[in-house]
Amino acid sequence: xxxxxxxxxxxxxxxxxxxxxxxxxxxxxxxxxxIEGEKYDCVFTFNYSPVISNNCKKINIPxxxxxxxxxxxxxxxxxxxxxxxxxxxxxxxxxxxxxxxGINTVFYAPLAVNIDRMNRMLGTNGSCNDRYKxxxxxxxxxxxxxxxxxxxxxxxxxxxxxxxxxxxxxxxxVYGLFFLEDLLKDRILDDMLKNYPxxxxxxxxxxxxxxxxxxxxxxxxxxxxxxxxMKKLGTEFGKDYLINLYTPNGSLKIDGxxxxxxxxYYNEMPYVFNNSRINLNITxxxxxxxxxxxxxDICGAGGFLLSNYQADFYDFFTPGExxxxxxxxxxxxxxxxxxxxxxxxxERIAKNGRARIEEAHTxxxxxxxxxxxxxxxxxx
Numbered sequence: 001x002x003x004x005x006x007x008x009x010x011x012x013x014x015x016x017x018x019x020x021x022x023x024x025x026x027x028x029x030x031x032x033x034x035i036e037g038e039k040y041d042c043v044f045t046f047n048y049s050p051v052i053s054n055n056c057k058k059i060n061i062p063x064x065x066x067x068x069x070x071x072x073x074x075x076x077x078x079x080x081x082x083x084x085x086x087x088x089x090x091x092x093x094x095x096x097x098x099x100x101x102g103i104n105t106v107f108y109a110p111l112a113v114n115i116d117r118m119n120r121m122l123g124t125n126g127s128c129n130d131r132y133k134x135x136x137x138x139x140x141x142x143x144x145x146x147x148x149x150x151x152x153x154x155x156x157x158x159x160x161x162x163x164x165x166x167x168x169x170x171x172x173x174v175y176g177l178f179f180l181e182d183l184l185k186d187r188i189l190d191d192m193l194k195n196y197p198x199x200x201x202x203x204x205x206x207x208x209x210x211x212x213x214x215x216x217x218x219x220x221x222x223x224x225x226x227x228x229x230m231k232k233l234g235t236e237f238g239k240d241y242l243i244n245l246y247t248p249n250g251s252l253k254i255d256g257x258x259x260x261x262x263x264x265y266y267n268e269m270p271y272v273f274n275n276s277r278i279n280l281n282i283t284x285x286x287x288x289x290x291x292x293x294x295x296x297d298i299c300g301a302g303g304f305l306l307s308n309y310q311a312d313f314y315d316f317f318t319p320g321e322x323x324x325x326x327x328x329x330x331x332x333x334x335x336x337x338x339x340x341x342x343x344x345x346x347e348r349i350a351k352n353g354r355a356r357i358e359e360a361h362t363x364x365x366x367x368x369x370x371x372x373x374x375x376x377x378x379x380x
Contacts (some may be wrong), residue, residue, distance in 0.1 A: 072099030076206035113300030134244035150220035273301035281307035
């Protein structure tokens with residue numbers, strides 16, 4: 001490994017997918033035995049696993065988890081208080097919520113970029129492929145695939161449908177505050193539970209309101225918002241500029257927009273970011289304040305980032321210098337028009353954004369910060 005650490009990589013998705021919180025004797029035994037006669041110093045995962053936490057608690061070894069998804073329902077498991085845990089959360093608002101609730105095993109850490117991989121990829125001829133070139137692009141799910149959870153609430157009353165639509169539209173107008181969970185009460189909630197019941201984990205503190213708001217309503221909001229944005233981009237710029245959408249649902253048709261279908265995260269996505277004049281970030285609203293991975297990767301690939309407002313951007317970037325933020329769809333359209341006709345300014349901002357990643361947000365830097373926190377600062 002680059003920094004001299006020895007490690008074993010375990011590719012076992014069952015730990016990610018299992019919902020129980022039981023001890024896995026085989027896993028615990030393999031960790032206790034170590035590697036080549038040496039004991040492991042810790043277990044590390046991306047996102048949090050209650051199963052692994054309980055195993056690490058049993059054998060008294062630190063468990064480090066670096067969260068990159070939100071919602072992350074596992075963070076509301078009772079196991080988060082296990083003393084072995086060091087849970088690093090990229091969304092400062094969520095981190096503060098847990099910290100203020102007395103959870104002392106959580107820490108704040110923005111996401112990072114594999115800058116070495118970016119450098120290797122972007123130095124090849126593959127970055128010149130026309131599949132990756134666009135004037136404005138968006139990479140991400142439209143949340144209108146067959147597994148759309150909101151569609152499963154079709155049986156609710158007309159009153160409930162109207163109410164849910166109203167609060168979704170209200171949330172669309174507000175960045176920086178996620179309030180849908182607080183508005184699911186009384187007969188509205190009863191109607192939702194009657195027509196498509198959800199269950200909370202028996203060993204967690206998440207509520208049914210949390211599940212509906214974050215997994216049903218927030219994603220329906222994203223469907224509407226992302227579709228409207230792409231539709232307006234197609235109408236406004238589709239005749240004169242190339243507007244590309246990279247999304248799992250390759251059959252979706254929007255006038256003026258080229259739907260390129262799914263794009264591979266590791267092997268293709270950096271080329272898109274590097275070859276798009278403007279890269280959009282449209283954040284899923286359940287990410288309350290954090291900088292999504294998409295936004296970090298855009299900057300790391302040397303792309304120009306145009307994003308909705310997220311409070312955490314201001315901790316690490318200077319809007320207008322390293323990135324550009326929009327306040328509404330109309331503001332987004334206006335800024336697209338401006339930066340499509342101001343090449344030197346757009347290129348300067350993209351260069352500055354890339355420099356910010358190299359200075360403070362590579363995996364080398366982030367892992368050093370995390371390991372220092374776990375093995376030095378926090379243990380003193």
